[in-house]
Amino acid sequence: MSTTVDIGMWGVPLAILGGAIRVSTPFLFVSLGEVLTERSGRINLGLEGTLVFGAMAGYAAAYESSSPWIGVLGAALAGTLFGLLHGWICKFPRVNDIAIGIALMLLGMGLAFFFGKPYIQPVAPDLPSIPLGAWSDIPQVQAALNVNALFLIGIVIALLMTWMFRSSRLGLIIRVAGDSTDAARAMGLKPDRIRLLSTAAGGALAGIAGAYLSLYYPGSWNEGISSGQGLMAVALVIFARWNPLYCFWAALLFGGAGALGPALQSVGITQGYYLFYAAPYVLTLGVLIATSSRNQTLAGAPGALSITR
């Protein structure tokens, strides 16, 4: 083992940085998937189930093929199927997308537990990481800056999606479907088809988020792997005002704040750790209050969502 340097209190900012990079990726992918789905006019609350199933499917595929990237692909594929199922059911008249989402969340978790039994014990190959901290002599810095490729891919997707919604034809089509079903129909578009594909792509992103959990950090499959991260990420979308770039910042904030509790205990600030564990939620509340507006509720919400309609 390379001997660690005594970094004392510097451990706290370093842990927040490292935590932001390590923990944020699943939040980022799930919330990007949800932004895409909601921008097209549907809410898919079932992404927690997709995330858990993706974690299981990714781990299983990586174990069977001995390649973590095939695992990521398998997770994306499984997520796509869940998204397609959600989109297909919601196409029927008078079907409530929120209720279907909850049903699919339970289905996804149940199926993942059922098929995942034989994969709790075996050890699957992990996704490799890129040592961006190699310039430093301090092992702790090196460890904090070990960045997984999926994190970088997530940033690229966030940038691409921002550009897509702002200035591409595809982005405009999705936005029209999301803001007004009637307008989309008048333009000769098929809102159901657009939503089906958007939900499927969103599901794929949530599946990849699951693969990150089981194949990189914490890097193993078990039934408690997610502990509600998919649900938090769906809530982050409102926090991020349906903006992919804001999703990235929100995910970083959540990851970093989550690292605060363990880091403070590790430098000897041990009183009241339950309070520090609540930090992400307190932060969210604070930001929501600070950015709230008197005139407009849910600024940026797509008009055709079942909650704004």
Place this chain on the structure above:
Amino acid sequence: MKTPKQTSRRSFLKTSAGVAGMLAFGGLLPQTARASKLSVGFIYVGPKDDYGYNQSHAEGAAAVKQMPGVSVVEEENVPETVDVQKTMESMINFDGVNLLFPTSFGYFNPHILELAPKYPDLRFEHCGGLWSADKHPSNVGSYFGYIGMGQYLNGVVAGHTSKSKKIGFVAAKPIPQVLLNINSFLLGARSVDPNITCQVIFTGEWSLAVKEAEATNALVDQGVDVVTCHVDGPKVVMETAAGRGAYVCGYHANQSPLAPDKYLTGAEWNWAKVYTDMVKTVQSGGQIDNFVRGGLAEGFIKMSPLGPAVTDTARNQFAATQSEILKGGYAVIKGPMKDNKGKVIAGSGQSFAETDVALESMNYLVEGVIGSTS
């Protein structure tokens, strides 16, 4: 609009006769099953192959399954809520069990205590609870093992292995059994070098994979080079710590396959021995004691085989300490000793042997542990 379907009298009679017949038949089955064979039920709070607490109990159940004249039913992922009462009732009424092992700590009060008076002929054996004759039904028993001794032995090996003189502990909640494990781990290490400190991080929950990984990383960042834990599934802690280059000591079950080079040793439960003994007692018509405790000497716990990184000096002290503990009555907490806030917990000459019930309500961390119980 369709007209609502009406049930004819004939079909109503047919159905209700069928249901009544099934009920009668179903009621008969458990009785016959009960008469011929001993049926044992095991209930786990998590998945039974979690490399941890639940796996250790499931290994015990597997040993019971091998015994002649016994049938075993199991259910996993049963929350510590009214769900466990439903599971127990269905095991009693449908599977005809006569001996129940609800293994999680939170099953005891109020769930087992509520159900036990309703089924006085059945036996409820609970792991970790503190049964007392004047408060609890007589068909309930509690059993547990002195696994703190195992963490003490972990500490001995950790003390020899650590170069930074800082060892770490990822803990779930500050309950007495966890605190005893943390204290024992440090005191084991201090028996090698009295300057060693132990950094503890509480995650607040029994199973939180991401937080356990963050806690392990934070420990290694602060220079900790040997890590152990007390959470339900130690898999994440073991893999994360070994991945960062730290050594690990196991808990609950043998985790050496997860980190073969970095695994030093581990404190394991040996429920196979406890459960087969209890079943034998029932089969021979005897009565299980209501309050059962045991340690290394009684075979309730065991140590994982020492890993390749353990030095010969460490091996020798490990063996010597183990044989001392095997004599019984070994005391880890002995005076003069203070807690980490400076309060005296044992005066000079005072000591708490492993069997001392006072240890089961521990609420302090000893001097040398960096951490807080709240």
